[in-house]
Ligand SMILES: NC(=O)c1ccc[n+]([C@@H]2O[C@H](COP(=O)([O-])OP(=O)(O)OC[C@H]3O[C@@H](n4cnc5c(N)ncnc54)[C@H](O)[C@@H]3O)[C@@H](O)[C@H]2O)c1
């Protein structure tokens with residue numbers, strides 16, 4: 347919304363949210379999320395044509411176009427628990443729109459939703475409409491965190507789905523004219539509603555599938571002596587495959603991939619397609635396998651026990667350039683190591699202590715609810731976990747280091763200084779392939795890099811899954 351405000355000075359944008367602390371933060375100098383370039387965009391428009399408010403009803407009533415970007419968590423109870431999208435917040439937003447509207451509106455699905463959600467939303471809106479006309483459009487968001495501003499300034503495509511009626515087509519044109527302020531026309535795709543809704547789930551499923559595919563290969567590389575970076579490079583040269591999104595890792599995280607695939611799996615099951623559902627489920631199974639394979643590698647390399655050993659965790663966010671920890675692989679890796687009684691010292695340049703403690707205690711899927719509905723701070727903290735201010739403090743006296751986020755600073759820290767302060771033998775388990783393994787081996791470290799030929803030490807201590 348901030349980018350729309352920046353690019354369309356003739357449009358007034360009001361962002362409304364039921365969370366008071368969040369809106370207060372958006373109105374302050376300390377924005378509630380870390381995203382490169384965002385501060386600058388907000389500062390340029392806030393108070394001019396970009397406003398943040400908790401007065402949902404007033405601003406919805408006044409708007410011509412309402413973008414609904416509320417959370418769509420995975421259901422934790424009842425029908426479809428663990429898979430289906432929980433549309434409680436969406437339904438509540440739609441009811442608010444229906445209740446407070448006094449003029450015709452375009453309602454845009456910006457949240458990622460199951461296919462056919464627009465049909466349900468239409469029913470809620472028209473049921474209470476008092477003669478007011480609503481047009482529903484699907485306009486899924488494809489930005490990635492960490493590069494959100496770049497992605498929004500120069501999107502590969504903007505996708506708008508709408509009804510095939512004259513009113514639907516007119517609404518599509520209205521939304522298209524917003525993006526046309528800065529996006530070339532040939533990058534604005536228009537489709538029917540269901541294609542737009544499904545394309546979002548399909549895009550994330552394909553992207554996640556690429557990572558699970560390369561991660562599956564990484565296991566085979568370790569077993570055979572192949573190097574996953576060389577394999578990725580070689581296959582990426584095939585223009586049909588392409589070079590992007592082929593980095594092996596400790597596993598994918600983030601608020602979208604797992605949730606959206608589970609949602610896709612559920613939709614397949616509901617449509618009588620169990621084989622298709624099973625196919626997509628494998629993407630998540632491989633991702634879970636990759637995380638537990640990493641934990642097993644750490645434990646087995648360190649004489650099959652990490653009990654009471656200090657392990658430094660470098661990086662907790664789900665990727666670099668964000669403070670977001672939703673579904674970060676670091677949660678499962680840390681829980682796995684804690685299960686083996688390790689003592690963890692965690693450092694991440696953008697994640698707070700409170701957030702890390704909360705993540706290690708929170709139940710699966712609980713993170714995806716509005717802030718004020720989540721537990722405020724952990725009832726108790728995980729005692730074997732401490733948070734460090736930098737990589738040197740985190741690694742002091744440690745037996746091993748796990749690199750779980752690819753922050754640039756982890757490439758340039760002084761590993762000799764770190765080695766000297768650690769217990770010996772000193773281990774580095776690089777879950778993001780960011781370090782120069784050879785240089786670290788020369789210092790004296792035993793190094794494990796995902797999908798790379800194994801040190802003699804590691805070969806002698808196979809990780810049994
Ligand atoms: N984060 C991403 O990079 C990304 C990218 C593409 C799509 N999406 C999708 O966008 C949606 C939102 O994701 P997010 O990461 O911004 O989630 P989020 O949890 O950070 O934000 C959702 C906000 O909606 C507010 N909210 C809930 N119910 C409300 C209501 N009835 N009225 C007003 N506000 C309400 C919450 O308080 C919260 O601040 C999800 O469907 C997600 O899948 C997210």
Ligand SMILES: O=c1ccn([C@@H]2O[C@H](COP(=O)(O)OP(=O)(O)O[C@H]3O[C@H](CO)[C@@H](O)[C@H](O)[C@H]3O)[C@@H](O)[C@H]2O)c(=O)[nH]1
Nearest residue numbers: 487488489490491557591592593595598599600602664665
């Ligand atoms: O080669 C790669 C690329 C990514 N990742 C990991 O995959 C996860 C997701 O990364 P990324 O897709 O870059 O970030 P997200 O912000 O989750 O963005 C995804 O999810 C968004 C929400 O739906 C979509 O809008 C974006 O298009 C889609 O890329 C992260 O843990 C990455 O570290 C890898 O392990 N290897």
